[in-house]
Amino acid sequence: AQSVTQLGSHVSVSEGALVLLRCNYSSSVPPYLFWYVQYPNQGLQLLLKYTTGATLVKGINGFEAEFKKSETSFHLTKPSAHMSDAAEYFCAVSEYGGSQGNLIFGKGTKLSVKP
Amino acid sequence: DVKVTQSSRYLVKRTGEKVFLECVQDMDHENMFWYRQDPGLGLRLIYFSYDVKMKEKGDIPEGYSVSREKKERFSLILESASTNQTSMYLCASSSLAGDRTDTQYFGPGTRLTVL
Numbered sequence: 001a002q003s004v005t006q007l008g009s010h011v012s013v014s015e016g017a018l019v020l021l022r023c024n025y026s027s028s029v030p031p032y033l034f035w036y037v038q039y040p041n042q043g044l045q046l047l048l049k050y051t052t053g054a055t056l057v058k059g060i061n062g063f064e065a066e067f068k069k070s071e072t073s074f075h076l077t078k079p080s081a082h083m084s085d086a087a088e089y090f091c092a093v094s095e096y097g098g099s100q101g102n103l104i105f106g107k108g109t110k111l112s113v114k115p
Numbered sequence: 116d117v118k119v120t121q122s123s124r125y126l127v128k129r130t131g132e133k134v135f136l137e138c139v140q141d142m143d144h145e146n147m148f149w150y151r152q153d154p155g156l157g158l159r160l161i162y163f164s165y166d167v168k169m170k171e172k173g174d175i176p177e178g179y180s181v182s183r184e185k186k187e188r189f190s191l192i193l194e195s196a197s198t199n200q201t202s203m204y205l206c207a208s209s210s211l212a213g214d215r216t217d218t219q220y221f222g223p224g225t226r227l228t229v230l
Binding site for chain 1: 119148160163205207218219220222226
């Protein structure tokens with residue numbers, strides 16, 4: 001069965017610093033991987049996704065993530081944090097097989113950005 | 116742009132009331148989902164549907180039921196609301212991409228308080 005682990009429920013960075021949010025997955029088949037962002041009192045918005053092809057995926061708002069099969073990781077990065085990046089971030093993997101519609105979500109990482 | 120709308124952003128109900136949460140999507144998606152989100156627990160799948168009149172239990176279906184009479188509409192029903200159902204409820208929809216899901220698109224959420 002697929003699963004997702006996000007390391008760190010809360011990450012704090014200074015404005016202008018590198019953002020690194022960690023995600024590890026387990027899957028017995030080539031995964032589809034997603035990062036979503038949730039701003040306060042809103043739904044989830046897709047940041048980026050990996051399905052096949054290039055392992056470095058660029059998303060919205062300057063974020064990118066790299067699929068590393070050997071490490072079963074899909075970490076999210078941004079070179080320079082902005083105050084508007086403060087939000088909660090969720091990593092997800094697509095479920096394969098019987099429940100074709102499902103995504104398995106990590107528990108989320110709340111990003112704080114200090115001025 | 117995909118649009119998923121939910122009937123209410125905020126809802127306050129009393130214990131024992133029957134509660135209906137409505138979700139509508141405008142992209143002709145096959146799959147629709149209901150999640151609840153609680154601090155520290157991430158997103159938990161309540162029910163999903165992959166076709167009209169079809170439904171499947173998710174991880175936490177107890178105390179909930181669903182209805183999908185039309186492809187674009189998916190309703191979540193709390194038969195007899197209880198205080199432990201106070202939560203943020205998120206609806207999502209997606210199409211299929213071969214043998215697994217494509218991106219899930221989320222509504223803005225309904226924050227339900229049961230007194």
